Amino acid sequence: AAEHARDGEGGERELSVIFLMELAIHSYSGGLFKNLACGFLYFHRSHFHHGRSKPLLLSRLFQPSNLQEDRMVGAGRSSELTCKSQRLMLQAGLIQPANTGCFHYLPFTVRAMEKLIRLIDKEMQSIGGQKVNMPSLTSANLWKASERWDLLGKELFRLKDRHSMDYCLSPTHEEAVTELVAMQGNLSYKQLPLMLYQVTRKFRDEPKPRYGLLRGREFYMKDMYTFDVSEEAAKVTYKLVSDAYTCIFDQLGLQFVKVQADPGSIGGKLSHEFQLPAEIGEDHLVMCSDCHFAANVETMNAVETTNCPQCDGKLRESRGIEVGHTFYLGTKYSQIFGASYSNTENKPILSEMGCFGLGVTRILAAAIEVLSTENNIRWPSLLAPYQVCVILPKKGSKEELNINQPEFYDNLMDTVPQLHGEVLFDDRSHLTIGRRLKDASCLGYPYIIIAGKRILEDPAIYEIKCQNNGRTMFLTQEGILDFLKNIQVV
Numbered sequence: 001a002a003e004h005a006r007d008g009e010g011g012e013r014e015l016s017v018i019f020l021m022e023l024a025i026h027s028y029s030g031g032l033f034k035n036l037a038c039g040f041l042y043f044h045r046s047h048f049h050h051g052r053s054k055p056l057l058l059s060r061l062f063q064p065s066n067l068q069e070d071r072m073v074g075a076g077r078s079s080e081l082t083c084k085s086q087r088l089m090l091q092a093g094l095i096q097p098a099n100t101g102c103f104h105y106l107p108f109t110v111r112a113m114e115k116l117i118r119l120i121d122k123e124m125q126s127i128g129g130q131k132v133n134m135p136s137l138t139s140a141n142l143w144k145a146s147e148r149w150d151l152l153g154k155e156l157f158r159l160k161d162r163h164s165m166d167y168c169l170s171p172t173h174e175e176a177v178t179e180l181v182a183m184q185g186n187l188s189y190k191q192l193p194l195m196l197y198q199v200t201r202k203f204r205d206e207p208k209p210r211y212g213l214l215r216g217r218e219f220y221m222k223d224m225y226t227f228d229v230s231e232e233a234a235k236v237t238y239k240l241v242s243d244a245y246t247c248i249f250d251q252l253g254l255q256f257v258k259v260q261a262d263p264g265s266i267g268g269k270l271s272h273e274f275q276l277p278a279e280i281g282e283d284h285l286v287m288c289s290d291c292h293f294a295a296n297v298e299t300m301n302a303v304e305t306t307n308c309p310q311c312d313g314k315l316r317e318s319r320g321i322e323v324g325h326t327f328y329l330g331t332k333y334s335q336i337f338g339a340s341y342s343n344t345e346n347k348p349i350l351s352e353m354g355c356f357g358l359g360v361t362r363i364l365a366a367a368i369e370v371l372s373t374e375n376n377i378r379w380p381s382l383l384a385p386y387q388v389c390v391i392l393p394k395k396g397s398k399e400e401l402n403i404n405q406p407e408f409y410d411n412l413m414d415t416v417p418q419l420h421g422e423v424l425f426d427d428r429s430h431l432t433i434g435r436r437l438k439d440a441s442c443l444g445y446p447y448i449i450i451a452g453k454r455i456l457e458d459p460a461i462y463e464i465k466c467q468n469n470g471r472t473m474f475l476t477q478e479g480i481l482d483f484l485k486n487i488q489v490v
Contacts, residue, residue, distance in 0.1 A: 055409045056386075058426045062107055063093040083280045085369035086212030088377050092443055101209025101217030105361075108443070111385040112364055113220065117199050119251065119382060119490045120222050120358060123244045129195045129224060134176050136201055140166030142175035145336055151265055157203045157217075169203035174266065174333050174355055177225040182339040186348050189229050189341050193237045194351075197224035199360060211280065213365035214321060220360040227351040229341065231330070234352035238270065238328050241356045245274055245324050248358070252380040254367060257320060259285055260295040263327055266355065270328035275320030276366045283322055286315040321366040322359070329353040377444035381468055382490045387422040389445040391436045393455070395429035402460065403451050408477065415481040418489050441467065447487070449480060 089095045095103040105113065121131065140158075143149035149156070149168075157169040170176065177196060181187070187194065199222045206217050213219065224241060228234035242258070249256045254276060261273040273296060275285060286305060287294040290313030297305060308315055331350045334340065340348040359366075364383070371378040379385075390408075393399035405425065413420060424445070426436045433452060440448045446468050454461035459476045464483065466472070475483060 053413070053420065055405065056421070056424045058389075058424055059428055061424075064096065064106070083211045083214065083369060084372060084374065085214065085365045088368060088372055088375075088442075089212055089365065092377055094377075095213065101206055101215075103213065103216065108385040109364065112379065112383045113360060115383050115490050116360055116363060117222075119248060120199065120360070122490075123248050124195075124197050124222070124224060127195070127240050127244050128193065129197045132177075132196050132198050133200060134170075134173050134180070134198055136169055136203065137167050138170045138173075138176050140168060142179060143168060146175050146333065148175070148265060154207070155205055157205050171202050171204040172266065172355075172357070173198070173223060174225065174329070174353075175337070178333040178337040178339045178353070181227060181351070182334075182337045187227070187341040187351075189343050192227055192229050192341055192351070193233065194227040195224060195237070195241075196226075197222060197356075211365070213361045214280075214369070215282070216361075219362065222358040222360055224356040226354040226356070227334070227339065227341070228354070229343070229349070229352070231352050234328060234330075234354055235270075238326060238354050241354070242272065242326050245326070245356070245358065249274065249323075252363075252367065252382060254363075254370070254380060256323070257285065257287065257294050257318075259287075259320075260299050261325065262296065262298040266327055266329070267332050268327040268329040268355075272326045273320075273322050274324030274326075275322055276370050277318050278321050278366065278370050279319060280369065281319035281321045283320045285318045285320045287318060288313045288315055290314075321362070321369065323363050323366050324359070325357045327355045329355060372444070376441045376467075378468060379444045379446070381446050382488065384444060384446050386424040386445055387419060387487055387489065388447045388449060388484065389424050389426055389440045389443075390449045391426045391433055391440065391451065392429055393451050394432060399451060399453060399455050400429070402455050411477065412481065412484070416484045416487070419484060419487065422487075422489060437465075447484070 089109070090097075092108070093106055094109045095105060098104050125131070140149055143152075143156070152171075155171065159167055159169075161167060181194070181196075199220060201218060202221045202223075203218055206215060209216050226234070226237045226241070228237055246256075246258070257275045257277060259273050259275055261271040263269075263271040273283070275281070275283060275296075277285070284297040285294060286297055286300065288308035288311065291308060291311045293308050293310045300309075306315060307313065330352060332353070334351045334353055339351050339353070341351055343349050367380050367383065368377055371380070381387075392405065393403060409423070409425070412423060426440065428436060433450060437448065437450065444467060446466065448465040448467065450463040450465070452463055454463070454474065461474050461476060462480055464473045464475055464480060473479075473483070
């Protein structure tokens with residue numbers, strides 16, 4: 001070991017040093033030398049492991065896939081699997097029921113959700129958004145002040161603390177954020193627009209939770225609240241945030257429709273929804289083929305539902321999944337809680353507010369709903385839990401002897417460092433390549449690299465499948481590395 005430590009190279013030398021330190025620690029029961037050896041060992045272990053990461057192996061991941069239908073729905077009724085995204089996410093082990101309307105988000109889903117949140121953070125902060133985190137548990141006094149404690153009725157999850165004080169688990173935070181801003185005293189007009197947002201769990205006591213993550217009782221949402229000096233300025237901010245939403249959906253490659261909407265219980269003077277057209281959508285939409293008019297039918301009367309109110313053209317109907325909602329609130333909440341700013345004459349003026357929501361978990365499920373086939377998940381490329389799946393040769397085959405997995409991985413990480421943590425090796429070599437390819441297709445990795453029979457050629461040829469466009473290529477290892485350089489990650 002000492003000779004290796006002196007004459008070895010790279011990882012070989014590091015392992016020899018670690019071996020010597022372990023030997024020293026076990027040989028001496030105490031004293032300064034043992035303490036020094038322990039410290040030295042810790043340093044070298046950390047340096048060695050952080051210097052070169054290990055490949056991610058599918059066999060090590062927690063993913064209870066291929067669940068039986070009676071277990072997938074929790075309640076035991078397969079009839080509850082009422083939409084494609086719910087069925088696919090359960091079968092692939094992306095989610096698992098906890099109780100009615102609530103789900104465990106398993107590792108693949110958490111990775112996809114974290115990517116979506118990073119994308120949202122980037123866009124919200126690019127327009128001046130500041131991220132906060134407000135309590136999910138909010139006092140009934142806030143909701144009673146806005147009169148929504150009674151208005152929302154059974155939709156609120158209500159509870160009492162040990163002192164018999166009323167609280168609820170918030171489905172939204174207009175009251176809380178307005179009180180937060182009001183508590184700071186008068187803001188200066190120079191500080192506006194103020195744009196505060198968060199990504200947190202929300203709660204709604206749905207009477208009939210359904211469609212998996214599309215309509216649950218507990219979910220993740222991005223909600224932004226804006227404060228402006230005037231109605232005109234607030235509408236400029238409204239357009240700014242709406243354009244950022246458009247940018248997010250464009251980057252995800254999702255075909256959406258922005259429609260006029262009913263403000264509902266949140267209130268306000270202006271409202272739009274971002275809808276993904278889908279057969280299972282719960283919202284009924286009308287769109288004009290001659291102009292850009294589009295609306296939720298809730299905003300229209302029976303006479304208007306056949307002809308466009310803007311150009312009198314023919315309206316076509318569609319169903320949609322709401323994934324985003326924007327509201328211009330005016331002074332509805334700022335007046336109640338006293339959220340004001342000081343103008344140029346140092347006089348207090350009520351802030352003009354807006355609020356803007358994105359359903360984080362709903363976007364994930366809706367994207368799967370509209371992009372996937374009946375049997376295979378397809379992700380927006382940026383949100384796929386892992387960008388690349390490498391299917392290794394079957395155990396005992398000639399091909400197994402012709403591939404050096406550590407070397408392949410090291411070359412990949414050195415050449416395409418942005419894919420660090422994005423490449424998953426399907427090391428279940430007891431299964432056939434065909435079986436593993438079927439699993440990979442079901443899970444929706446954008447790129448699958450297969451080390452099949454052609455890796456016995458000189459040079460070795462790998463098959464690469466691009467799942468989102470159906471393209472198949474046969475490339476050398478160098479060709480694969482060049483191709484993967486173009487993959488975008490978030």
